Amino acid sequence: MLATFACSILLFSPSSIARADADAVIAALDGPVQVLPFSEKRYINASPGFPLAYGDRVRTGAKAIAHIEFPDQSEVLVKEGAIFTINGTPRKRWLSFSVGEFLVGLKRSLQAGESFEIRTPSASRPCEGLFSGV
Numbered sequence: 001m002l003a004t005f006a007c008s009i010l011l012f013s014p015s016s017i018a019r020a021d022a023d024a025v026i027a028a029l030d031g032p033v034q035v036l037p038f039s040e041k042r043y044i045n046a047s048p049g050f051p052l053a054y055g056d057r058v059r060t061g062a063k064a065i066a067h068i069e070f071p072d073q074s075e076v077l078v079k080e081g082a083i084f085t086i087n088g089t090p091r092k093r094w095l096s097f098s099v100g101e102f103l104v105g106l107k108r109s110l111q112a113g114e115s116f117e118i119r120t121p122s123a124s125r126p127c128e129g130l131f132s133g134v
Helices: none
Strands: 024-030 033-036 050-052 057-060 065-069 075-078 083-088 092-099 102-105 115-119 124-127 131-133
Touching: 024 033, 057 065, 092 102, 102 115
Parallel strands: 092 115
Antiparallel strands: 024 050, 024 065, 033 057, 057 083, 065 075, 075 102, 083 092, 102 131, 115 124
């Protein structure tokens, strides 16, 4: 059920929206994107610049796309119909996708003790300074 992962260098310009005080930021979006904060019981509508914390669940609606950026300038592009949770710590993070298509870009090689993983119902894939997508 999980498609093959592709890897290559990803060249995005850094966003000035990402903030060091957030675990991640929805840097840009098109279409309906909602966030279920880890401490809440209801989804709220997101807008560009929306801060995300570890434990938050994000869902993209029909014909939507979301650009998530982390303080270290790692990026994730998520297509419509996705549902995922941001987990971890600044040095060891993972995105748990229930469903959806995505593209991950890391701006630099990860250092010793750092990790960035994508977890799906059928597989887990570490990202290592390249991009991965499904």
